[in-house]
Amino acid sequence: MRPVAILGIGQTQVDEHWEKSLREIGGEAIFAAMNDAGLEKADALYVGNMLSPLVNGQNQLGTFFSDWAGLWHKEAVKVEAACGSGAAAFRAALMAVASGEVEVAIALGVEKMTDKSGRDVTAALATAADADYEVEQGVSFVGLNALIMRRYMYEYGWKHADFAPFSINAHANAVHNPYARLRESITLEQFEKSAMVATPINLLDASPIGDGAAAAVLVPAEKVNALPGRPRVLVTGSASATDTIAVHSRRDPLFLSAAYQSARRAYQMAGVGADEIDVFELHDAFSIMSALSLEACGFAERGQGPRLGLEDQIRVGGRIPVCTRGGLKARGHPVGATGMYQIVEVVQQLRGECGPTQVDGARIGMAQNIGGSGATILTHILAVG
Amino acid sequence: MEIPRHWRLKKQRYALVGEVCPHCDYKIFPPRDVCPNCGDEAKTLYTFSGRGEVFSYTTIYEAPTGFDSMAPYTVALIKLEEGPMVTAQLTDLGDQPVEIGMPVEMVTRKMRNDGDERGVIVYGYKFRRRV
Numbered sequence: 074m075r076p077v078a079i080l081g082i083g084q085t086q087v088d089e090h091w092e093k094s095l096r097e098i099g100g101e102a103i104f105a106a107m108n109d110a111g112l113e114k115a116d117a118l119y120v121g122n123m124l125s126p127l128v129n130g131q132n133q134l135g136t137f138f139s140d141w142a143g144l145w146h147k148e149a150v151k152v153e154a155a156c157g158s159g160a161a162a163f164r165a166a167l168m169a170v171a172s173g174e175v176e177v178a179i180a181l182g183v184e185k186m187t188d189k190s191g192r193d194v195t196a197a198l199a200t201a202a203d204a205d206y207e208v209e210q211g212v213s214f215v216g217l218n219a220l221i222m223r224r225y226m227y228e229y230g231w232k233h234a235d236f237a238p239f240s241i242n243a244h245a246n247a248v249h250n251p252y253a254r255l256r257e258s259i260t261l262e263q264f265e266k267s268a269m270v271a272t273p274i275n276l277l278d279a280s281p282i283g284d285g286a287a288a289a290v291l292v293p294a295e296k297v298n299a300l301p302g303r304p305r306v307l308v309t310g311s312a313s314a315t316d317t318i319a320v321h322s323r324r325d326p327l328f329l330s331a332a333y334q335s336a337r338r339a340y341q342m343a344g345v346g347a348d349e350i351d352v353f354e355l356h357d358a359f360s361i362m363s364a365l366s367l368e369a370c371g372f373a374e375r376g377q378g379p380r381l382g383l384e385d386q387i388r389v390g391g392r393i394p395v396c397t398r399g400g401l402k403a404r405g406h407p408v409g410a411t412g413m414y415q416i417v418e419v420v421q422q423l424r425g426e427c428g429p430t431q432v433d434g435a436r437i438g439m440a441q442n443i444g445g446s447g448a449t450i451l452t453h454i455l456a457v458g
Numbered sequence: 459m460e461i462p463r464h465w466r467l468k469k470q471r472y473a474l475v476g477e478v479c480p481h482c483d484y485k486i487f488p489p490r491d492v493c494p495n496c497g498d499e500a501k502t503l504y505t506f507s508g509r510g511e512v513f514s515y516t517t518i519y520e521a522p523t524g525f526d527s528m529a530p531y532t533v534a535l536i537k538l539e540e541g542p543m544v545t546a547q548l549t550d551l552g553d554q555p556v557e558i559g560m561p562v563e564m565v566t567r568k569m570r571n572d573g574d575e576r577g578v579i580v581y582g583y584k585f586r587r588r589v
Contacts, residue, residue, distance in 0.1 A: 196522035211525040212533045219516035321543040
């Protein structure tokens, strides 16, 4: 396997893009990434998306986007792993280039969620869970996370307010990200008084959906030279792991074993440990997921994830800055696109393009994307090199 | 309309029929072909008692399509007496608050209408406070 570099990145703002179609937002990210890479052609396109058959009535997104982007006759395919689709597409592109089979690959994450009503989207999102034994009971995707959070609070004695720093940090960082959906800071009081979605998860524990797309261009590292002000960004670690599809089938529903497994393998591949990660874009679909990810990846002891927030360790300048561009909570969570936003944001950090939320001297960054309630988890480590 | 699917699941929905592993005696629900405990093949049917306790619970205010007329309703993870966990709605709750550790038992209830008012009525398990 040969080393792979990320030559270009592109993204659209996460928003309710009423005037733009699935085609247009996906195309925007592809063209932005190609432009950033200084390339006009690619050999293959890997599209991460979860909901297009249910929400947009469109399948075969590989060809759908290769056609739109002018990549006629090229290989193109969709990769689906629920909310983990973005990183799954990135990993497919990475393996294609690393293997020597493909020279220039584009990984695109795209989701157009506002073409259906909120209830229909809630039902579509629930298809990530077990249709026969979870969804049939009326449990929403938020509901599954709420079941985990309630038990976690019970076992470890945390109060709801103890999770506030995750959301407050994400919103504070999003203020400085022009691509974020919710560019406004929030207070502890707002967090506590927010409307209930599924107890104990309220609106400010939960990430907002949205329309969005983000893309990256991957090429063999040997073809890329660092330019002045533009360091070369390498993909040094990549791993994917799974858990049971249903939360009720897990021996321990309070531990993200797929996060543990994929992080462990990614650390090993990159030859680094948790203490060497400068910035971590984690999958904060719900505040509880931030705590569980930090624990599974070796940043906190079991049951102690919220402590990192309460002790101010997750902000830019802290021990492990997370969600530096707003995270899912405030940048927004266009589900199948999210994993690619995380990759793009880590590249921005390593290039030093993050303005007020730039992590000083960031050289190694990690992105972790979760499909379902911990069922598919992909971890990527990027480094300046 | 998903009639074949509802029909296929009737043993599980009406009688909580899972499996017992013939190799390690591990009790399995929902049924699956590989025992999660020992990794051997599991296909021996086993009917659960329907008794268990609440492991966790949530009240859902924003429900998916098909369930919105019932909101708010309470869904729980139930730890069955025989070991496995099941996701199910709690019913007949009255005014008393739900608590983790609360003993519950399975009952058969209407789950929802499949499709419009002419659709199949889906029945299945819910759990109530043990009486």
